[in-house]
Amino acid sequence: GAVVSQHPSWVICKSGTSVKIECRSLDFQATTMFWYRQFPKQSLMLMATSNEGSKATYEQGVEKDKFLINHASLTLSTLTVTSAHPEDSSFYICSARDALNSYNEQFFGPGTRLTVL
């Protein structure tokens, strides 16, 4: 159990285009999902916390108009990178927390590798 999927697993796009990444909890309901970014050989950086049915909470320094997050259901959250530029190239990882889990475990998706040309 506790499986989180992400789609796509990798994407290459041209500078200026927008890219949408989906994160799904497959066998549990996730009231909270998290979006991270990780550059090569660096640690995870939390971008935002997404709660179902409400606006995402962004970490300091993360542009909410550039990284649009939607958490419309208990099993799906999306991250849209708008007007992507080469510096947005990174490994984007989502995680989800089971609504019924009282220990605050987070389960990670496999990640999406974004390359902006």
Add this chain to the structure above:
Amino acid sequence: QKEVEQNSGPLSVPEGAIASLNCTYSDRGSQSFFWYRQYSGKSPELIMFIYSNGDKEDGRFTAQLNKASQYVSLLIRDSQPSDSATYLCAVVVTNAGKSTFGDGTTLTVKP
């Protein structure tokens, strides 16, 4: 001071040895503590969590928590080359909800 600090590493141990990974945290209100393993190019996977003082064992892994010292560790017994990865310590302050991650410790197990 970082909220969650881990050994800077890298840590190298011979196959079959015990690997000891350490983590300290600054918020005394922290409630849940997690160890994740991350292979190069992959996303983190949960190894263990602990929320009570003392030891928690799962196979070759033992998590140890000392809230008074604000310290959590992960011991890996009989280390295998497949254990070579970066290990991330994460702490949750329940009211905040989000996990705070350390920068990770890279472990190499040499055959």
